[in-house]
Amino acid sequence: MTKAKSVTVAICTRNRGPSLERAVRSVLEVLATSRWASDPHFCLLVVDNGSTDGTAECVRRLQQSEPRIRYVLEPTAGIAVARNRALAALDTDVVVFIDDDETVCPGFIEAHLDTYEQQPACVAVGGAMDLYFDTGAPSWVSPALMYLYSSYVVPEGTYRRLEPAENPPFGGNLSLLAAVAHECGGFDPAFGRVDKSLVGGEETVLLEAMRSAGNQIWLTGAARIRHHVPAERARLAWVLRRSIGQGRTEQRSAVDHALGPIVLRLLFGGTRLFAKRRSFRQPVLVEYVVHRAYWVGRLTEAIAERRSR
Structure with a gap:
């Protein structure tokens, strides 16, 4: 010791x-x-x-x-x-x-x-x-x-x-x-x-x-x-802002800054939530929307990075 x-x-x-x-x-x-x-x-x-x-x-x-x-x-x-x-x-x-x-x-x-x-x-x-x-x-x-x-x-x-x-x-x-x-x-x-x-x-x-x-x-x-x-x-609006912020945070430290994969994940990602849970109940819908907000944050940060070059 x-x-x-x-x-x-x-x-x-x-x-x-x-x-x-x-x-x-x-x-x-x-x-x-x-x-x-x-x-x-x-x-x-x-x-x-x-x-x-x-x-x-x-x-x-x-x-x-x-x-x-x-x-x-x-x-x-x-x-x-x-x-x-x-x-x-x-x-x-x-x-x-x-x-x-x-x-x-x-x-x-x-x-x-x-x-x-x-x-x-x-x-x-x-x-x-x-x-x-x-x-x-x-x-x-x-x-x-x-x-x-x-x-x-x-x-x-x-x-x-x-x-x-x-x-x-x-x-x-x-x-x-x-x-x-x-x-x-x-x-x-x-x-x-x-x-x-x-x-x-x-x-x-x-x-x-x-x-x-x-x-x-x-x-x-x-x-x-x-x-x-x-x-x-404890409001959805704050959680969405927080998820966007999380996306921006992770994009800042990401190695790949290509826009294409981010756009695809934004448009089509998250659908597995419904298949996995077999439910359209409120918590699952909220998770889906929050997941989309995360990728909005990733896209926002990736665009900002490109503009700053």
Whole structure:
């Protein structure tokens, strides 16, 4: 077992003051019963990505009861930029990223840090992202669509290395060895959400770079967060926008940029859903429409790439 590592929990936020406060308080609650409860080197870092809703005042109130909360302003919009600002501000070995619309579960910090101490070759750790719909999940949200809400399934008791063919964990429950993240170039600003854009993938690009360098990524079911889904995201219009954003994200990192195959998939793909399910019920119809939206995103991004050449 390697020596214990110092840790920062980082939350990047933009105009979500009440949600941010809920996330911070959940971290403080689990911190109080952890081995870092009185560790002066522990840091809870809030990166304010140009908020205009009083986020700074919210953090100042929280700092009155916990001086280890640190506030950093990053005025340039973009989650990748904000996360890079967090990396630049670190003075700890490990950074654990969570999002401002989450709450963490007991044992969360220990689960991340224990993995590094037990697995010397590990440079990144991912945990479970369990969805919680604030107003209840709509009937048309099938399991096949949960990934659009950043659901990442890691069953309780899981403790293993990420396999080469597996999708890497999401950035809402992800820790990194800071030095290795720097060596691999940090988060690519060409990816990730900027203001209302739903293009993502900045953590995937970094994790693939880390993995390509021969490093290990581990998954642990003991590191769990609850990802809160507000009412405005429990609507089909948002899911369609999110699916378009997913298509644009994947097209940006695609090797093949030919338009023909994308158009064919847009026009004729997805019909196997009906044959496989033998149903035209609402959830299947929604999956079909969302699948079309994904290919609209791929086509939109491919056309934009051609125009930029």
